[in-house]
Amino acid sequence: MAKxxxxxxxxxxxxxxxxxxxxxxSIAGIADxxxxxxxxxxxxxxxKEKLYGEVLDGISRAFQERIEATDATPKNDRDAIAALLTxxxxxxxxxxxxxxxxxxxxxxxxxxxxHVSHWYxxxxxxxxxxxxxxxxxxxxxxxxxxxxxxxxxxGAINYFAVSSPTLKAMFSEAFYADMDACFDAQLEQLIQAGxxxxxxxxxxxxxxxxx
Amino acid sequence: MAKxxxxxxxxxxxxxxxxxxxxxxSIAGIADxxxxxxxxxxxxxxxKEKLYGEVLDGISRAFQERIEATDATPKNDRDAIAALLTxxxxxxxxxxxxxxxxxxxxxxxxxxxxHVSHWYxxxxxxxxxxxxxxxxxxxxxxxxxxxxxxxxxxGAINYFAVSSPTLKAMFSEAFYADMDACFDAQLEQLIQAGxxxxxxxxxxxxxxxxx
DNA sequence: CACCAAACTTACCGATCGGTAAGTTAAACT
DNA sequence: AGTTTAACTTACCGATCGGTAAGTTTGGTG
Numbered sequence: 360m361a362k363x364x365x366x367x368x369x370x371x372x373x374x375x376x377x378x379x380x381x382x383x384x385s386i387a388g389i390a391d392x393x394x395x396x397x398x399x400x401x402x403x404x405x406x407k408e409k410l411y412g413e414v415l416d417g418i419s420r421a422f423q424e425r426i427e428a429t430d431a432t433p434k435n436d437r438d439a440i441a442a443l444l445t446x447x448x449x450x451x452x453x454x455x456x457x458x459x460x461x462x463x464x465x466x467x468x469x470x471x472x473x474h475v476s477h478w479y480x481x482x483x484x485x486x487x488x489x490x491x492x493x494x495x496x497x498x499x500x501x502x503x504x505x506x507x508x509x510x511x512x513x514g515a516i517n518y519f520a521v522s523s524p525t526l527k528a529m530f531s532e533a534f535y536a537d538m539d540a541c542f543d544a545q546l547e548q549l550i551q552a553g554x555x556x557x558x559x560x561x562x563x564x565x566x567x568x569x570x
Numbered sequence: 571m572a573k574x575x576x577x578x579x580x581x582x583x584x585x586x587x588x589x590x591x592x593x594x595x596s597i598a599g600i601a602d603x604x605x606x607x608x609x610x611x612x613x614x615x616x617x618k619e620k621l622y623g624e625v626l627d628g629i630s631r632a633f634q635e636r637i638e639a640t641d642a643t644p645k646n647d648r649d650a651i652a653a654l655l656t657x658x659x660x661x662x663x664x665x666x667x668x669x670x671x672x673x674x675x676x677x678x679x680x681x682x683x684x685h686v687s688h689w690y691x692x693x694x695x696x697x698x699x700x701x702x703x704x705x706x707x708x709x710x711x712x713x714x715x716x717x718x719x720x721x722x723x724x725g726a727i728n729y730f731a732v733s734s735p736t737l738k739a740m741f742s743e744a745f746y747a748d749m750d751a752c753f754d755a756q757l758e759q760l761i762q763a764g765x766x767x768x769x770x771x772x773x774x775x776x777x778x779x780x781x
Numbered sequence: 782c783a784c785c786a787a788a789c790t791t792a793c794c795g796a797t798c799g800g801t802a803a804g805t806t807a808a809a810c811t
Numbered sequence: 812a813g814t815t816t817a818a819c820t821t822a823c824c825g826a827t828c829g830g831t832a833a834g835t836t837t838g839g840t841g
Contacts, residue, residue: 364818379681382593385798397799399819407799463677466670469735470590481740503748506741507756510749514729515722522721524680529692530717537714538721544770545718552763559755575788596828608829610789618829 365403367393373414377456380463381411415464418457419479425450426483435493441550443487444512445543451520452539458520484509496557504558512550576614578604584625588667591674592622626675629668630690636661637694646704652761654698655723656754662731663750669731695720707768715769723761 371392375384386407387397404410429446451458464471484506491497491505519542527535582603586595597618598608615621640657662669675682695717702708702716730753738746 380591380593380677382591386800387798396820398801398821401800402818405800459677462673465733465736466591466674466677468739478740484740501748503745504752504756506745507749507753508760510730510733510737511726511753511757511760514727514733515725518725518729519721522676522725525676526721528679529689529695534714534717537712538718541715541770542718542722545715546722548767548770549719549722549760549764552767553760556759556763559752559759597830598828607790609791609831612830613788616830 364393364395364399368395368400368403368410369414369417372410373417373460374456376411376414377460377463381407381467386410414460418460421454422450422457422479422483435490437494437551437554440487440490440554441547444516444550445547447513447516448520448543448546451516455520455523458517462517462521484513491554494554497554500558500560508553508558512546512553515546515549575604575606575610579606579611579614579621580625580628583621584628584671585667587622587625588671588674592618592678597621625671629671632665633661633668633690633694646701648705648762648765651698651701651765652758655727655761656758658724658727659731659754659757662727666731666734669728673728673732695724702765705765708765711769719764719769723757723764726757726760 368389372384372389375389375392386400389410390397390400400410404413426443426446429443487509488502488506491509492502497505497508523535523539526538530538579600583595583600586600586603589595597611600621601608601611611621615624637654637657640654698720699713699717702720703713708716708719734746734750737749
């Protein structure tokens with residue numbers, strides 16, 4: 360359990376960045392948790408930005424590994440896609456801080472352009488979109504339909520994952536527990552239903568232009 | 571267009587809080603945008619926290635009004651529910667900063683408990699949940715099933731609303747425009763399909779406990 | 782004209798921020 | 812034993828933070 364000082368600093372940093380965001384955290388505060396001085400932290404990471412970057416990279420790497428481990432059966436049917444997505448839910452349940460931090464990064468992204476393009480998300484998203492695009496009903500329409508559908512599913516997952524404290528406060532712990540208990544089955548059903556329904560036929564999308 | 575200094579400060583504050591979060595913003599920076607001094611701002615709002623609170627209240631009020639305006643036909647069928655939710659998408663398109671700020675508040679909520687319970691969200695959510703719960707297939711199961719379904723829809727909407735800069739950067743402006751163009755129809759279809767499919771029958775939820 | 786409150790300003794405060802510089806300590810290597 | 816190196820520490824820096832105190836300007840009112 361007791362690892363490197365460096366790794367322990369990364370773990371604390373992840374926790375705090377997820378909880379309070381980049382600007383809400385001081386490197387002295389992170390070091391304090393481990394009883395170290397601020398300069399001990401700066402000895403391992405040359406700046407706050409670098410530390411933050413390493414935390415993000417760590418999340419990205421861990422996420423990739425977990426996804427690759429899940430994705431042993433890369434079939435293109437609805438079940439496989441649903442399985443990949445529901446696995447995400449469990450992943451978020453086990454690493455809630457990572458999810459929160461990624462959501463924060465999503466909000467801060469416009470100002471921090473570097474950490475977008477070369478991200479873990481790209482590959483994962485492309486995989487999912489391609490699989491949906493390969494389904495019978497989705498093959499005939501543009502790829503953006505599949506991307507939109509996938510992004511809606513991801514939204515349903517990520518938003519719920521990030522909302523647990525608020526939901527507990529707004530309703531009750533018990534009610535939230537009930538929601539959490541039926542979330543996976545409900546999601547699975549939603550994904551199946553959504554994929555089975557196929558892409559929405561958008562009439563006015565290039566055809567209605569010459570009206 | 572040129573309102574109160576006070577209202578203009580509120581507008582700038584909303585923009586900045588949405589963009590950079592509470593801790594990423596300085597009251598001096600907000601005042602600077604209007605060519606005012608930091609103390610001019612403190613004359614109108616006695617502290618940064620109070621200013622932030624007023625911004626949130628403003629969003630809450632505006633949101634309530636817009637929802638009530640939309641909700642002229644409170645039927646309990648799937649179409650009405652889908653209409654209420656798709657209206658939300660348009661609402662977010664027109665007020666992207668508000669959505670971003672609310673997402674930030676969702677993340678910061680655990681630390682800022684006051685702004686949860688008495689929120690706009692509660693009433694809106696309850697309305698939606700009740701309507702789903704009143705649908706034929708949903709009537710027989712616990713209310714938390716309806717709440718979970720609604721929250722999944724809200725997630726699909728809010729997540730997409732907040733992701734536009736990232737999506738543009740990750741794919742392209744054109745591809746994002748395609749996604750945005752088909753989002754509403756896709757969402758409508760997803761909601762219809764999800765509601766029609768009914769709640770997932772969770773077998774082990776109180777019955778499998780005595781195994 | 783006297784007065785006064787609203788809407789500002791400049792000046793200042795202590796605290797905290799991220800980061801630099803210069804040691805100190807202890808283990809490892811030659 | 813002497814030297815190097817990693818892992819820290821204390822001391823300090825300028826900048827910026829939110830907030831206070833004390834004016835100053837301005838427009839309306841008796």
